[in-house]
Amino acid sequence: MPYSFVEIQQSKSRSIQWSLAFLIALYVAGALLIVWVVKYYFLGTTLDLPSGLRRSPFDLLDPATLLWTAGGALALSAGHWLVATHALIDKTVQYMSGRVAADGKDDERVFRNIVAEASVATGGKYLIEPYLIPTTAMNAFALQDFQGRSVIGITEGLLKRLNREQLEAVVAHEAGHIASGDCLETTVTSVVFKAFDTICDVTRRMLFYSNISGSSRYSSSRREEKGGSFGALLLVIFLIALVLKFIGYLGSLFISRQREYRADAMAVRLTRNPLALAEALHIIDRRWKGGGIPGEAMDAIFILSPRQSAYDDQENLFSDLFSTHPPIKKRLGILLDMAHARESDLDKAMNKAKSRDEMLGNDPPAKTLKDIPGVAIPAPLATVGGAVIASGLGLPVVPVAKNLCPRCQVPLVPEVYEGVQIGRCTACLGALVGEMDVLHIVGTKSMQFDGRIQELARITREQVKVLKSNPFDHIYDQKSIVCPSCLDTNRRMTRRFVNPRYPVEVDKCKLCARVWFDRDELEILQCLYENENMAVNK
């Protein structure tokens, strides 16, 4: 274990060569398998010799075949490698919709300053760029490419919820990754093997959508037309996707869990503040770490894995191989030992936050807002061309034109709300908001909320325990609405929670990422976020 940054930089580890070799081997093996299968089963190359003897099946791969297959696979894997590692930082950051932290805003400047401090701590050898990911999730990551460019990124949720010392500790942890060089290998390995994961995701989504439309009553006739062969094809695709997913996981073979302990140790060496890092890890661990957002597949680059995996909490050979992060309990234990503190101290410090959670868990009413008397949302009524339309909440309406309210079919009126352009239905007071604009609205300090909104927010909050048991379950509603902007009846908006922390049920369009808020839902979300953040900051 090196003790200074000078020594850390001298003892850089390099396992990138191994992941490149593995990639090539994977391609070659895959190509050989495919060639053999094609030759044997599809081209019907015979194994019977004229003399009546049978050749061994492996003879199908004669030296010439071997040569061109291996050559092709080599070229393919080289292409894969080059495409994946070209401009990898820009691509990755763009993938997560990241942006450079602004100098003009006070809180973002603090983050810029902290990253600049980390740069100085490495002897000015790395000019680290500060990036922000616009999401309420809590996580942090570091990226580095072959040109020596390095980036430390955090989510906006993290920036809002941690104090300066905790942020310093998190950034120092990421700087530790960069200085020791394991950041480069993590980034490259993640990016290279992410491709398999992405292919798998896309296939799964295709499969999923066809299932959704298949079970929906609108397309049942279409399903019969397509017949069974389509299903069989999907099954094959799904199996291939599973294999690809597994290959994606294999990428983590090259990422040691130990590097997290090392980066923790370096963070403590820099900041001399193990308690702040322990607090930060504890806070991140207890909140939404970003499962489901773009970039989740690259879980190795984050300070805590956004994926919820049982392996992360175990210590055995299998976990060591396939998990990218060590158990959080162990990391916390080491840090607390350094600070001469116990886990109970940490818990005590977090007591307020904890009691909030527990309070809510008493008897979670598994009701939706609509079931609660007194706060029931009135059915929207609208007058269009002299005729009164009462669509009734949630009933699917066949849309006729773009930019009509999906509930009432009244034109959406553009409105500037908290400095953001939204579309508002004048009849039911629902609102169509872009995904990024939701974050902006929620992040802006807003007006006072009246008693009704407060009450609605309280009831919504009480449901949080129900959601916690299975937080990432998206709720797919049979009565899902069609996105007014895309008007694609095959891909209806999905009913889901804004995020597990803020269990407001909304409809989200997967195509254009716009979110439909029914009446009051936007205000409830704002109110929830504000209440929570005020409590955290004070």
Add this chain to the structure above:
Amino acid sequence: MVPFLIVVGVLVMLVLMIVGMYNALIQMRVAFQNAWSQIDVQLKRRHDLIPNLVETAKGYMTHERGTLEGVTKARQMAVDASTISDKLAAENMLTSSLRSLMAVAENYPNLKADQTMLRLQEELTTTENKIGFARQYYNDEAGRYNTAIQTFPNSIIASQFAFKPAEFFQLDDVAERNAPQVKF
């Protein structure tokens, strides 16, 4: 003939070894001098911040002439200092006078709420941190260099070519960074 060749070979080897060791020491010396200049950059930043800080504080702290003048004076001394040991002493004085200024500022709620003051305070915090990190890095490099010139056989070369040990950047009061108050 053969003994002669052996002697020449050994001599050439020895010269090459000495050159290699000498170059390694020079590299380390440049590294720690470079690390020192990094501290200098940050110290200069702090010097530039202080007049603004004093100017902003003056508007609110009418009864604290002494403290403010102390900071200004300490800054002037730090700017004027030329040798390393002078610099260390002056910077330590500046640090402690800034600390007392910040302690006094606690009594002025209006000053604490002032936007300019808040920004300056953040700038000061980050500069102090950078000084700390640059100091750590310098001490690492200086320690490596010092170890190198004192261990055998480098020590022979170091004494022949007058490599002087590097001075560590130490603070008088090693005021540990306070553990943060947990606030939620």
